[in-house]
Amino acid sequence: MKKKELSLDKDGKFDISFVLNAKELKVKISGDETLLELIRRLGYKGTKKGCDTGDCGSCTVIVNKKATLSCIIPAFLVDGCEVTTIEGIGSISNPHPIQEAFVEAGAVQCGYCVPGMIMSTKALLDENGSPSDEEIKHALDGNLCRCTGYVKQIEAVNIASKKIKK
Amino acid sequence: MPENKDFKVVNKRVKKIDSLALACGEPMFTDDIDIKDMLYAKILWSPHAHARIKNIDVSKALKINGVKAVITYKDVPRIPHTTAGQGYPEPSPYDTYILDNKVRYVGDRVAAVAAETLQAANEAVRAIEVEYEILPAVFDQLEAMKDKAPIIHDEKDSKNIPDAKRNIAAKFDFEVKNKDWFGEADYVIENTYRIPYFQHCAIEPHTSICYFDPQGRLVIRTSTQVPFHVRRIVAQALNIPVKNIRVIKPRIGGGFGSKQEVLEDIVAALALKTKRPVKLEYSRKEVFISSRTRHPAFMRLKTGVKKDGTITDADMEIVLNTGAYGSHALTVMMCAGSHTIPMYKIKNNIKFSGKSVYTNMPVAGAYRGYGATQGFYGWETQMDIMAEKIGMDPVEFRKKNYIKLGEGSPVFKAMGEGREGVEQVITSIGLDEAIERGLKEIKWYEKKKEYSKWNAVNSHIKKGLGMCCLMQGSGIPEIDMASATIKMNEDGSFNLLMGATDLGTGSDTILAQIAAEVLCVPNTDIIPYSSDTDLTPFDVGAYASSTTFISGNAVRKTAEKVRDMIIEVAAKILDEKKENLYLKDKSVYSKNGKKVSFSEIANTSLYYYNQHQIIASASHIAHTSPPPFSAHFADIEVDTRTGEISVKEYVSCIDCGTAVNPTLAEGQNDGAVVNGISHTLSEGLEFSSNGTPLNANFRRYKIFTTKDIGNIRTILIPTYEPNGPFGAKSVSEIGINGPLPAINNALYNAVGIRLYEAPFTPDKVLRELGKKKNV
Amino acid sequence: MKIKKIYFPNTVREAVSLLGKKNSVYIAGSTYSFKNIPENTEIAICGRDLPISYIKKDQKYLILGAGSTFDQIEKNKLCSSLFDGLLSKAASACSSQLIRNMATVGGNLAHLNAFNLFPVLCSSLNANVRISLKGFSKIISWKELYLGRYKPGINCLITELLFPLNLSRNKFYFKKVSKIKSSWDSYITVCFRADIYKKKIKDLRLSVGAVRALPYIDEALEKDVIGKEINTELIKDISSRLESGVLSLHANSEINSYRASLAKNLSTDFLSGLMED
Helix, strand or coil, X not given: CXXXXXECCXXXXXXXXXEECCEXXXXXXXXXXXXXXXXHHCCCCCCCCXXXXXXCCCCEEEECCEEEECCCCEHHHHCXXXXXXXXXXXXXXXXXXXXXXXXXXXXXXXXXXXXXXXXXXXXXXXXXXXXXXXXXXXXXXXXXXXXXXXXXXXXXXXXXXXXXXX | CCCCCCCCCCCCCCCCCCHHHHHCCCCCEHHHCCCCCCEEEEEEECCXXXXXXXXXXXXXXXXXXXXXXXXXXXXXXXXXXXCECCCCCCCCCECECCCCCEECCCXXXXXXXXXXXXXXXXXXXXXXEEEEEECCCCCCHHHHCCCCCCCCCCCCCCECCCEHHHCEEEEEEEEEECCCCCCCCCEEEEEEEEECCCECCCCCCCEEEEEECCCCCEEEEECCCCHHHXXXXXXXXXXXXXXXXXXXXXXXXXXXXCCCXXXXXXXXXXXXXXXXXXXXXXXXXXXHHHCCXXXXXXXXXXXXXXXXXXXXXXXXXXXXEEECCCCCHXXXXXXXXXXXXXXXXXXXXXXXEEEEEECCCCCECCCCCCXXXXXXXXXXXXXXXXXXXXXXXXXXXXXXXXXXXXXXXXXXXXXXXXXXXXXXXXXCCCHHHHHHHHHHHHCHHHHHHHHHHHHHHCCCEEEEEEEEEEECCCCCCCCCEEEEEEEECCCCCEEEEECCCCCCCXXXXXXXXXXXXXXXXXXXXXXXXXXXXXXXXXXXXXXXXXXXXXXXXXXXXXXXXXXHHHHHHHHHHHCCCHHHEEEECCEEEECCCXXXXXXXXXXXXXXXXXXXXCEEEXXXXXXXXXXXXXXXXXXXXXXXXXXCEEEEEEEEEEECECCCCHHHHHHHHHHHHHHHXXXXXXXCCCECCCCCECCCCCXXXXXXCHHHCCEEEEEECCCCCCCCHHHECCCCCHHHHCHHHHHHHHHHHHHCCCCCECCCCHHHHHHHHHHHHHC | CCCCEEECCCCHHHHXXXXXXXXXXXECCCCCCHHHCCCCCCEEEEHHHCCCCCEEECCCEEEEECCCEHHHHHHCHHHHHHHHHHHHHHHHCCCCHHHHHHCEHHHHHHCCCCCXXXXXXXXXXXXXXXXXXXXXXXXXXXXXXXXCCXXXXXXXXXEEEEEEHHHCCCEEEEEEECXXXXXXXXXXXXEEEEEEECCEEEEEEXXXXXXXXXXXXXXHHHHHCCCCECCHHHHHHHHHHHHHHHHCCCCCCHHHHHHHHHHHHHHHHHHHHHHHC
8 A cells, every 4th residue: 555655663774575586574664765775685686786876777666667877776766666666576486587697698798787787677577578678688788797898688589578478 | 538428427518506595585695704803994085186285184084972983194004005805916106005195086085993883984084184185187188198187106116107298007009010000901990989888787885894803814805806815915005914804705796806905904004093893884875986997998990991991001009098096007908909900811011009197086997897898898899881882791891801720810919918928729619609699589681671661751750780709818927827626525526615716706616517517527516615815726706707717727637637546546446557546426436336435445555555645736727718708789779859769679699619608608798788778878988177976876876677678688609619628718898899889780780870989879870860961 | 865755736726736845856757857857856746647648639739748758659540640740750759769758748848858759849840838837728839948037846847848830831850860770969959840831941940959059040041042943053042052051050069060960951851752652
């Protein structure tokens, strides 16, 4: 349930509740905390900080179905929302087809940008199951990578789209 | 080693070992662990390009709630050292102090703070009061050498600065003179080429956490390419014993040279002062300004050529801007020559004159390509100019002149990295195949015809093709050393412990493949663990394109020792002569069909008979540095209304010997090429007139995104390098050197202009087009 | 930042009633606001739940709710069909997908910056803006937003952008020139339109963005050419005048002189294309 207003409690914190990786959470946050800071503080370290200014995409999470930069939004903005991080996509024992596709394509070098890249891919494929190369490039243009030159990452999205359709 | 291409694990596209965990967001990077009671460090950076600290008052900062330490130059040892993570003794001048009473660029360290929260640390940094005596500053390397230029390193105690009064941080001259200079040349061509400040832009910012182990030793968990150099240099700078330091390298979010730099001293100093864990994480702005950059270059190249295509003379002068400190000043400058001049036969005379010069600008350091990027921009542009002068096809001109199998160059011996090099001849080269394949892939000759027709009728969009050839090295011969340890477990698996540093390249994977190939097991039976100074043997680290070639050979040798030990035990079990035994499928077989499994061998040695651990270590240094070779081809469009260049297709064919893992080798080259194209078209730090960086963020410093890349293709050209592990050479750096000249040559082909200063931004292109029109 | 109270109003009326309190800040898509919040901010009013994320058409206008994101605009059928798809095309040229997902039209207009796209689009398409103030709403020209009287997020809220549909006979042209494609800033962002009837110019608007805080327009030039026949000579004249106009904005600036050349070349390109039709 979305609240209409939030007030400070006696410890100077706000209570917010939101769904994180399909789990309902109630947490105390401070007013100046970003969503990225909150997520990492909660132990979800897959979401990365690369610039803290909304320019590199390492911190990408999905908020209400849209790929979102968690480093430039306040944590309070997700009160009542559904948030998915890389940990909510799949795990080593049960990876998501997109994660498998990134591995198969050799799209993971240092891997620092990869969680963000995969979140953007997830949001894209949920909206458009068979994107063209141009559509892939358009949807991933906020996720900077310095290792791969994007070549195998674009290939990975293509592989993922085929895997998901199967 | 015999040339045996029937590999079982090597040359196979096995999955990168850590890739699934990384794709699942497992906590693997420096900052992904939570340490109890950790303090946050922040640094006060100089707002001035050149100033002396007259007075510094930290009392207000110390009073801020949560602040545990504020350190200035008064609180740390004053020991001149270099931050360049190079082998000891480093060829870079010792001109750096943990903190100094003088600042030498905007972004230099002034003081450092450790506090309970990041907010308190930031507040404390703002509360430090500094009184500066502003000194005159100099920003251009040519200006800095002039009389009356401010002297940047006027301190008495720095070491190995060849000419501090003229701000010269490094110099090297070399000449081969067989005949009169340019006496035989039909044409003499001279041009200058300039490269600005480029930054590595590894997506993970530089991050270090220092804490103490139960014995009170300092543990440095850090994003580094050079863990053993970090241990040594931090020990040196802080004057503490090496034995009291452990460096752990977790997964690294890219380095490209920027993490070959030892910046951990300051966070170590804060930890020692507070006796608490301390974390220092650079902001992106700090990474841009206060980590390291590529050396900006001024290069003058004068070459002579005969009508028959013989290159007669080459006179190359390069002046690098090393910024405020001389990190890698000598070696990058020397590599600008040593990695480029041997590329082509030069009949009569060769001269190289190099300098690296201090300025009040950000500090340059190692960056993928390491001088060769700067050198090849000029060289490969000039190759096209020479070909045009003599009316020869630029491809034929290169084919005629490039260094062939069995040939050497006087440069190999004369110019090493920071000292004399080693004599060597080319022992593997696939450049001819690379060129032929590239011409075919990009449809060079068909498109040349097509584009000249197109350009004749279309005025807005012009099309063009350009190419270049490249070489690099594979490690630093007779300097770089790597070692590994392998031990056998009960189930026949092996731990591979190595100093080699995987910074995202996949070296853990390919080194495991090399071990697996020798030991005849699947690569999944090798458990690699790298770069922990307490647990793994020494390795210089990941730089100089050395890991596959040098660390790979160390792993191969180690595995061979272990193989011999396995056979020794098997011989006893099977009661056979050792020479009748061989390894296959996790077992030892005898020629007469007897067999014993690895697990039985391991269990025998651990528990039953002649009990011992099957374990071995080996080290490797190389006596040559076999160059990888590559041919690059660019197909571009130029919009003459806006000056925009668009790279439609880019093909690079690379001879890296045997690709230990073709997928990872392609990935290395793809990344290098796109980084190079991004350099060429959109990157570059900009500065105000007082030396303040203006675009130190990803919003204004433009690196390529998915939308900017055209059809990028890497094609591996297999050769077999006899000195490499299973025929392998290096692959990681070479690709970044091609785009500047290949695109420059394509630009000339499309619109008849060449650019002598990178990057080729649309404003520059349009301006040059305007000039050409007005001529 | 010491935020004490956060509001998520779900009606415009409610939102407006919250504006203007001391140390309050309005957050639209958060691509601009949160990192730029003044230190003394105590109240955050979030537009997240306001019902202003629609895109619709009435008889006179194409209407963009101010909460619409660039991504919505890019993918909206009305935006990709009306005005030759100008709005979709422009929205897709804004920064990166992640910013396009978050940034709203209202935020883009409210925070004046040379590189923002909507001022250029609005100036080219004669757009109006609906703003809500305490107790009432009104429609104003987009330009009035920058005259100082209306302060979006402080004394009013931008709720709608209205693009008049009476430009249907026009031809449109949009081009953003920047170092990389997914860029927020640019060398230049131009948005041109012209109504040519029987070879004569009936209406012309050459809007040039990124050259100064507000888009550059030469109204005198646009008036002068009405009724004239479009030919090479006239095109040369128009584009040179536009070039000198841009050039005069920042004398002695190398980059501005490049921008002026772009204004000239792109307007030539646009107008020559019309001649061929």
